Amino acid sequence: MALPSKSASHPRRDSPAKSSFSKTPLAAIHIPVLLRETLEALDLHSGLTVVDGTVGGGGHSRKILERIQPDGILIGLDRDPLMLQHTATVVTGERSHLCHASYRDLPKVLRELQFEAADRILVDLGLSSDQLADRERGFGFSTSGPLDMRFDVSQGESAAELLSHATSEQLATIFHEFGEERFSRPIAEQIVTQRRGSPIRTASDLVAAIDSALPASIKREARKEPATRVFQALRIAVNRELEHLEHALKNSLYESLRPGGRLVVITFHSLEDRLVKHAFRDETRWQCLHKKPMAPSPQEIRINPRSRSAKLRAAIKLPPITVSASPK
Ligand SMILES: C[S@@+](CC[C@H](N)C(=O)[O-])C[C@H]1O[C@@H](n2cnc3c(N)ncnc32)[C@H](O)[C@@H]1O
Known part of the structure; x- marks a missing residue:
């Protein structure tokens, strides 16, 4: 499909970028999806370096940060500078870094922050309820604002x-x-x-x-x-969302994770889920944590209907296979 090409966004160390929408950030309205299941799959403890590749309003990140105290580090990425303004109000302190970047560019972000690799990575795809509700961005069909839709x-x-x-x-x-x-x-x-x-x-x-x-x-x-x-x-x-995901699953997310580290991906669309399922099928790279994807409970769907199409897949990165030298 002929769509215009995009250059990689440049991550900014520790500084949530200023939005081109000059607005004061409000408290995020987004409810984190599959929160309990995500925290369980990430298996968190103090001292871990955790990347939230789609930090959004910081719903997942805030809970992650609590569980990796006192020695852990949280690195939150988002393509949307306005979301990073929200996050900066809830994900605070010197043990967190917020970067304006795509998770596709995670290796570059880690290099710039001088981290070798992450112990855990979370990617919660799609858009947040805050973006959907923003009347100036055109994400929602019930808004009347300009049809922009770019993160x-x-x-x-x-x-x-x-x-x-x-x-x-x-x-x-x-x-x-x-x-x-x-x-x-x-x-x-x-x-x-x-x-x-x-x-x-x-x-x-x-x-x-x-x-x-x-x-x-x-x-x-x-x-x-x-x-x-x-x-x-x-x-x-x-937003070329599937290109970012496909590239990241093949390269950046795998490269950025320590062997034995965990990757958790939440999808909202069958095409996204198919890409994750396919990537995790590679048994030389990944060991899946669950036989089937996790889905929200009827109770979660009742409280947060936007969670209804969510699927969570999680896997452990296997150490690379080393070819031993043949005996003489
Ligand atoms: C579902 S929301 C995340 C919500 C977050 N987990 C929470 O609980 O508040 C998805 C976020 O991912 C961001 N996003 C989408 N594609 C991205 C990408 N390739 N890299 C980084 N962020 C991305 C969107 O701007 C949005 O803020």
Whole structure:
């Protein structure tokens, strides 16, 4: 799929980057998903160096930090500088470092912070409830703000820009592959028709295009589902989320972990889960902690419906196989 290329984001040591949205950070509303299961799988104790590759509002990190005291170190990464502003209010102290970077660039972050490797790594994919609720960023279909959807607005093109030039075929592929949307083709065609009259700039413009592409037989409540899937698909495409994950699983996350260390990944989409499942199948690299992925309990889903599609997979990094010299 022809999408514009992006350069690697540059990690900033210890300093949450200033957001290009000049806002005062509010307390995060995001509820950490599978928190108990994550902490168990990470098997935490004092003295560990733990990386939270997607620190978000710091929900998981705060609990991790408590469990690795007094000697542990937490390194939190996020592509979104605004989320790092939230995190800096809850993940504090000299035993934590917050960096504006993708987990894909973890080896570089560790080098810059002068750490050899991590003992534990957590990656909790997707977006946080705080990003979804932000009316100025276009992640949610019930907001009316500009359709941006980038985690990092200094990188790549916004969703509105993508919608302004992608062909109908490219858009249909995005909606079908990343959103599993059955009306991907008519929605893509409607977007291309609509943008000839006026550009699709806001979340409400896109909702209007999706709505007019759907058959009249689809009932009012059910019309929200295609919008949810199209918005998710666009976010995955704009941020190249699967590319970051695939590259990280093959290289950066494996390289950055000490042998015997643990990697825990929480996914929200079947394509993400497939990549993790496939990577963990390599028995020369990983020993899986569970036979099947862990899922939220009915009680967790009741309290936090956004957790319903979550899956957690965890594995221990095996020591590299050494080829011994043949006896003379
Ligand atoms: C589900 S939220 C994490 C929530 C966090 N675990 C908590 O409990 O508050 C996912 C976060 O990952 C960030 N993110 C997405 N892709 C990323 C990447 N490749 N590298 C670093 N952060 C990323 C998003 O900006 C978002 O803040």
